[in-house]
Amino acid sequence: MVNDILKRFDSIRTYSKDGKLAPHKPLLLLYALSKLKNERIRRIVFNDAEDIVSPLIKTYGPFRAKASVAYPFARLANDKSNIWWVEEHEKNVSGDLSVTEARDRRLKAGFSDDVLAALEADPKLIDNLAFDVLERNFPPSLHQDILDAVGLYLGNDEVESVIRRKRDPRFRINVLNAYYEQCCVCKYDIRMNGASVALEAAHIKMHSAGGPDEVINGLSLCVMHHKLFDLGAITINNDLKVRVSERVGGDWGRKLNDEFHEREIALPRNDGMLPAASYIQWHNMQVFKGLLQ
Numbered sequence: 001m002v003n004d005i006l007k008r009f010d011s012i013r014t015y016s017k018d019g020k021l022a023p024h025k026p027l028l029l030l031y032a033l034s035k036l037k038n039e040r041i042r043r044i045v046f047n048d049a050e051d052i053v054s055p056l057i058k059t060y061g062p063f064r065a066k067a068s069v070a071y072p073f074a075r076l077a078n079d080k081s082n083i084w085w086v087e088e089h090e091k092n093v094s095g096d097l098s099v100t101e102a103r104d105r106r107l108k109a110g111f112s113d114d115v116l117a118a119l120e121a122d123p124k125l126i127d128n129l130a131f132d133v134l135e136r137n138f139p140p141s142l143h144q145d146i147l148d149a150v151g152l153y154l155g156n157d158e159v160e161s162v163i164r165r166k167r168d169p170r171f172r173i174n175v176l177n178a179y180y181e182q183c184c185v186c187k188y189d190i191r192m193n194g195a196s197v198a199l200e201a202a203h204i205k206m207h208s209a210g211g212p213d214e215v216i217n218g219l220s221l222c223v224m225h226h227k228l229f230d231l232g233a234i235t236i237n238n239d240l241k242v243r244v245s246e247r248v249g250g251d252w253g254r255k256l257n258d259e260f261h262e263r264e265i266a267l268p269r270n271d272g273m274l275p276a277a278s279y280i281q282w283h284n285m286q287v288f289k290g291l292l293q
Contacts, residue, residue: 002125005118008081009129014137020062021209021286024072025079026137027056027150030130032110034152036119037126043110046073046102056149060138063232063289070097073109083115127154139206139230141223168213175201178268179220185234185242186259187266188222198223202230204279209286215268216276228256235288238277240265245290 009029014022031053035041050069058067074097076084086109092098101107111119119125130152134143147154181196182189190197202221205211219236221229228234234256235243244253244261268274284292 002118002122002128005083005115005125006128006132008083008115009132010136011081012076012079012083021206023060023137024057024069025076026133027053027060027146028069028072028076029133030146030152031150033119033126033130033133034150036111036116037123038151038153042116043108046070046105046107046109049073049109050103052150056146059231060142060146062286068099070099070102073097073102073107077109083112085110085112124155130154135208137208139203139208141200141202141227141230171213171218172201174215175218176220178215178218178273179266180269182220182266183222183225184220184265184267185225186222200226202226204275205282206230206287209282211279211282215273217279219265219275229283230287232287232289234260235283235290235292236265236275236280237284237292238280240267240275243288243290243292245288247289 012025012029014025028049031049032044035044046069053069054067057069061067074086074089077086087105087107089105089107090098090101097107110116119129130147131154134146138146176196176199180189181191181199183199188199190199199220199222202219203211203213204217204219207213211217219229225234233245233248237243241262241264242260244257248256
């Protein structure tokens with residue numbers, strides 16, 4: 001039963017054709033898992049999901065994506081995975097859920113009966129599914145932030161392992177070595193006992209979107225700039241210069257813009273290690289939340 005549920009979740013269509021991000025369904029699923037685990041709520045209410053999930057779609061989705069929970073709230077029930085149920089409802093002219101009706105009726109949705117039975121029989125399955133959803137749809141640097149946002153707190157030792165896409169353990173070593181073990185944005189390079197500290201290898205095209213574990217799809221970034229890169233607050237353009245989103249605010253946002261906007265990154269050891277244009281283009285279009293001009 002557990003393997004069957006995991007496979008059904010894996011089969012959910014997230015419309016990531018050609019690497020296009022669509023986090024709507026994964027975020028709603030994580031929210032529903034949270035409500036079930038924390039409050040034993042079997043059916044979520046549209047209005048509540050809209051308040052929590054719609055802002056997350058805006059944060060973790062592409063720049064111009066429709067930040068509405070209405071799409072996954074109803075469409076998940078049509079997915080071949082058969083994991084979702086939604087109350088009978090009217091559809092708008094596009095065949096989608098009518099937001100006005102959903103709000104007025106406080107429309108309910110949730111996991112299908114057999115999935116609920118499996119989750120209630122084996123609570124650890126909730127954690128396994130959450131790990132799986134995160135792994136398949138978001139970069140690791142954002143996992144905890146997303147869990148905190150939906151209020152889902154996972155177990156540790158008692159959580160069983162889930163099948164994850166194999167990652168090449170040499171990716172971090174190769175990328176950091178290519179960039180002389182420093183952040184290519186700010187040149188941070190602290191070491192302790194000879195080992196780099198708080199320095200990470202970032203995928204330009206996310207691993208969850210099919211980005212390979214190759215140096216030409218990597219950047220050596222400090223923890224802060226890695227998270228900003230994955231959130232779309234910064235990117236690099238084809239000239240290998242940093243672009244800072246105009247949506248970044250605050251004093252530190254001003255410093256980020258003043259110090260790094262339009263500054264060329266620290267380049268890798270040789271031209272064969274330079275970021276590939278196709279991966280840069282993907283990040284510009286799918287992750288960066290700003291103007292490229």
